[in-house]
Amino acid sequence: MDIRVQDAPFDLGAESGSFAARQSGMGAVVTFTGIVRNNAAGDLREMMIEHYPGMTEKAIGDIAMEASSRWNLGDVLIIHRYGALAPQEMIMMVATSAPHRSDAFEAAEFLMDFLKSRAPFWKKEVTRESARWVEAKDEDEDALSRWSSGVAD
């Protein structure tokens, strides 16, 4: 398990490549990448991402452990950035490996759902005129409930 919380950018190609290259015995690797989406008006200057140093790493570790206990996984890589990010910059990536693809896909989705509303990050949208905290959406919370019954059975 490899968990990194950093302000520096990451190299998606290099990270995906080296992750895939060290998965002996696995048949599938799934990667997800989150990028900074511009707002509806198209005037986003930057996304400020705040986090809770210490708790962030623990919370992500707990989420990754939970995924590893639910699915037959080989390995998990999670990189999540903080600080000021410009539109189209990569915020985060998740990679999972498994003997079979369904485990890798489902675990990656599970990780994303929980990282969104259970890892201590907060986004602030900064435009030329204003700055506002991004509000959590009800559907993000709803997304967690689908994992409460035994999906991995």
Added chain:
Amino acid sequence: MNVMYFAWVRERVGRPSEEVETAATTVRELVDELSAREPRYAAAFADPAALRVAVDQQLSDFDAPLENVREVAFFPPMTGG
């Protein structure tokens, strides 16, 4: 104990963290005590339903006991990913 604030809670309180001497036995009592101190705390804690709390870096709730707790953090619902 160390009390921390994040995102708009930090902005309303006006600081990221502080040492608080308190006799509060639960998170709720701590919130009430801070709210009574100064209007900026009352503003930050005005809507408890909009707040989340972590006790010693674990997500928790307002009924959580504070015995032997070193760190309490208040923040809005998280928006990671």
